[in-house]
Amino acid sequence: MTLVEEIHVANAAYVNHRPKGQLPLPPARKVAIVTRTASLILLSSLSIMLLQCMDARILPASAFGLQEGDAHVIRNAGGRTPEALRSLVISQQLLGTETIIVAQHTDCGMLTFENKDIHAVIHKNLHGADATHIDFLPFPNLEQNVRDDVAFLRNHELIPKTVDIHGYIYDVATGRLVPVNSE
């Protein structure tokens, strides 16, 4: 069975066994007549945005006790806030979330290379392709990067000062979240 076939099998089992009563489909919870506009407003009962790395060792639902409906989860390489800005603004402005949790993690691959390294790998592997215009957003210091990424949001004109922003380091060896204090 290929990996994709395994996902099909797992999904079929999920469809049959998922706890339907726990699914917080916002229209079902709050109103009988649903329009597109109404569903946007109703989603405002959500309040958390969780930003994390794509790393395969992290399962946000398990590590942070999230149930379906609890939080918007944004993930990219490194859990970088500049790239997440579009999603964060949509979440905050259209869906009413008010708390952002930035959780980057120990042993992150983004600590292991610089832009020039990946530009060279791409040039070699992809027949001379030029990706030097792309900033892959690696970083050399995890704790400082959490501070910088939190500061990026706190100082951004599209994120209101009323939004509560927390920075954490997630230890992939223990599963523990450690708060990073701002400077």
Place this chain on the structure above:
Amino acid sequence: MTLVEEIHVANAAYVNHRPKGQLPLPPARKVAIVTRTASLILLSSLSIMLLQCMDARILPASAFGLQEGDAHVIRNAGGRTPEALRSLVISQQLLGTETIIVAQHTDCGMLTFENKDIHAVIHKNLHGADATHIDFLPFPNLEQNVRDDVAFLRNHELIPKTVDIHGYIYDVATGRLVPVNSE
């Protein structure tokens, strides 16, 4: 208890009870002496990248049967591939993944607005702030958008033709994954 405090409590419970034997930390699985370079190479046993929307109703681990270590999970508003390109290239070029699953979903908030709408909301809510330079990547047709986002990757010079790319619609009402055939 605030939502953030609830996450702290949930994380403390996770740290105490997580199944340590199941954590596929690549260095532990394959080699005793770990260097940054080595850990990058070792992670090449991963093979799937899963791209999804940030929507709170989706728990990828449950819906797709993922365990810790199975897949890179990239999530943004809409599950859009253009914004995910940086992460996908890092995953493919540095970590050796070979399959991309693009799963966008029914009842997506990105179907409910256009750029001019969110630009106006921002202008009104944030004291005249101008976000008209940002494309928030909304889309009017879900199935066509999956096709377009898959085609974006298939035609991109930084994604090798050998990478296997699958498009799906995830039905948030039933939990079912439905394949979207390319045109």
